[in-house]
Amino acid sequence: MLADALLVWSEDLVSYDFGLAHPMTPVRLLLTHQLLEDLGVLDGSLRVVPAPVASDADLRRVHTAEYLDVVRRAEADGHAPPGYGLGDDDTPVFGQVHTASARIAGSTLTAAQAVWRGDARRAASIAGGMHHAMPARASGFCVYNDAGVAISWLLEQGARVAYLDLDAHHGDGVERMFWDDERVLTISVHQHPGSLFPGTGYAQDVGSAVARGSAVNVALPPRTADAGWLRAVEAVTEPLVRAHAPDILVSQHGCDCHGTDPLAQLDVSIDAQRAAQLLVADVADRYAAGRWVALGGGGYEVIGVVPRAWAHLVAVVAGRPLEPGTAVPEAWRRRVRDLADVEAPRTMSDGRDARFARFADGFNPDDAVDRAIMATRQAVFPWHGLDPILD
Template identity: 50%
Template sequence: MSGLAHLMWDDGVTAYDFGDGHPMDPVRLDLTRKLVAGLGVDAALKVVAAPPAGEATLRLVHREDYIAAVKAASADPEHADQRYGLGTVDDWAFAGGDTAHAVNFTGGLHHAMPAAASGVCVYNDAALAVARLLELGAERVAYVDTDVHHGDGVEAAFWSDPRVLTISVHEHPRALFPNSGWPQETGAEDAEGTAANLPLPAGTGDAGWLRAFHAVVPELLAGFDPQFLVTQHGTDTHFEDPLAHLAVSLDAQRAVQSACHDLAHTYAGGRWLALGGGGYAVADVVPRSWTHLTAIAAHRPVEPLAAVPEAWRQQVYAATRQQAPYRMTDGRWPVRWQPWEEGYDPADRIDQAIIATRKSVFPLRGLLP
């Protein structure tokens, strides 16, 4: 594979409306796209619109009766079938290439199940991407989810499939939706060790988050030897996010994005699909984080100390009446953290979480905990 990294974008992705005050505000996508353009990252990208997924593709993950229910809800939103999770507070009903790297920050809707909508996700584009790679002949696909919420829908889709390794680093399920993603959840009997979950305590900050990621993800990828890497980069781990309780900065998010890029080149021949996900600090956090992600995929990384364009700051104010940040950093770059190899503290809650995950899944992959 060669050529420019692809950015999947169509203005139509901002046409949905969950109503005033809903955290999934499409302005976060529009402002991200404008910041990508404002910083000149477009010059290193091929911007393309993905065609709508057909029913045959949707059936790779979702049940046929659920697809029919979604179509019926689109035609008649007032009579959406709530047995499928449609028309609920979270999931409203409304009418409605050839490259090594691809970015779709409008995607990452990782909660949708085979037969139900969940967590503001109707169809699970992340699971569909993995399923499509398998359909095209891939023998091993790895999925790494760094959203603050457990990537439950993707894990469920491939729970019994040894061809797919799912890794989710998220806030502890006792504290946050969807209340799943425990270390002991490691896959079905015929696919043990192909699901890995690393739940972190509320309040985890940059150093702990990066330590946890690097203590689990690289070794599992090395042992699995994936042909493709799909990653999900929800920004709701950020300390300003209103819906969760981690304390991660934009700078740490950028560090993990860069690490995923490097891991794709190390273990997957550079074949990398990067997705967005959750994130509800729509002016301050989401656009900057996903612009960093897009620029990293384009091999044109934006320096953290770079100033954001003044024209973009004005666009933010016009759209949200919020003051935009002045730079592409939270002022924590470079982020410092202690590698796992340098020892651990058995009394530290983050280290306890890491140990629990390693002990649960590493032996199943033939690795030392």
């Protein structure tokens, strides 16, 4: 029987744990899942299935066998040789570094397989979105690239894929893996690489000679806020996904674009992130036959932001969006007080207005965000037969 939506979740996913001092603490996943339960999002049409550990064969879709051996050995003896991105402060070795990373890949692959095979219209993998991992090295807290694994499997099934990355940081690993493949449209809307890791993702980066226009990068100035961010997301996503005509949409919803995130400098509220989620759902319905796989990603304000942002995401995936003013359940707020001795937000909103003006209704050359949008549209739109100004 076709489910409206599916969530891939296992408590084992929290074993992806770099230690107490690391910003990517697994408590963000536990608090998100608990908030989903307390809000009642997991009731009804949303089916929950466990996250398996991805096989070596699936990981080798996008990672080298040599790199897999390095990660496995690191799990066994706690050490990694230089040159593979493991063992530094960003991506340290930990006790289950292979198994936990492979489970995240398995979570996202399971979500993609369920949607492609018709078991669900939409699916979410909130532990996924490890978009910095490269074929032969870890990077930026990411060991295995779950989105890359899932997209590679989808390509093997004959799919055309659109990948949208809304993390504050450039989706460099996914872009790199499909740089030469015109079947995959990768769109990344991120903080300008001159001001943020990983230092890539400029407007002129549009794909290789055999796949011009398949890579799309919108590099936004620091402190870009709701109206400008949403304007940028809509200005590239809707026309390019329409032109690409994908069979399925995969989106990464790193919520480190929030104004309180400690590792980035954008200023995007929970309300604007919810609006973007609804926009992505609509684009998937209109241009990808409703097939949508939604991933988590970055997000390091782990109490006030991540659980609310991803609870909204899963609710949108489930087809039952939460109203912004929905009260945060008191049971969850008590849990936060007991855990961290801080006061959690009282509602699922930051009290911000998520309305924005569409870019197609007028370009302002004096506005830095509009200039960033136009740079991307000029670099990419002609490769898709689109007009940078009119479409």
